């Protein structure tokens with residue numbers, strides 16, 4: 001458990017979120033470039049995953065063979081991977097002044113397991129407090145897209161994993177969940193229209209990052 005550590009962190013914690021095919025991977029590369037341009041030391045990581053144990057848990061979560069996995073097991077596996085990731089990688093980096101750029105974090109749990117699967121948001125909040133204490137991302141980019149468009153990009157890429165095999169209504173609920181997170185705490189989030197051409201999406205992202213560090 002992390003306890004109350006957020007105030008002692010010297011690095012910044014940036015997360016990137018969105019539904020399938022929204023362009024997280026592509027845009028994380030742009031954010032990494034922005035950090036490089038400023039000479040900021042950072043690590044780039046992902047959830048579920050980021051550690052040896054977390055990557056094994058990721059394999060379980062994405063494996064289409066695990067069709068019988070119940071929603072509460074899925075939720076607990078997400079937080080098991082997160083607990084390991086925080087203690088082993090994220091907290092030591094932030095404490096040392098290294099920024100952390102993370103592909104998905106707890107907003108995804110609220111959106112997918114809470115809004116998508118319909119699990120109780122208070123239970124998620126309890127697990128969040130247990131695993132994270134008061135540590136939360138400093139800045140979260142939410143890439144927003146009509147799930148039908150996102151899925152057409154993903155299908156063009158090849159075989160679908162356990163999440164990508166869900167029906168569109170599931171991703172509509174996930175998208176609504178992300179939007180509700182933004183409405184609940186607008187200062188931490190930047191919602192970007194990810195259906196626009198990549199150059200426009202990336203200009204929006206760079207502008208938001210500049211504002212985050214007080215250069216905007």
Ligand code: Z5A
Nearest residue numbers: 021022023024025026047048104108109112153163197198
């Ligand atoms: N999950 C969860 O349920 N709960 C949790 O707490 C967490 C996660 C942490 C794995 O995540 C799964 O875990 C995820 C939610 C769940 N569900 N799934 N699947 P993941 O992040 O690894 O998986 P993903 O969402 O499928 O990410 P991805 O495969 O890396 O997709 P992406 O990063 O968003 O997309 P991309 O590869 O950057 O872009 C897709 C394509 O679109 C690609 O060909 C790009 O060139 C193209 N693209 C990107 N931007 C544009 C624009 N603007 N125009 C046109 N084309 C574009």
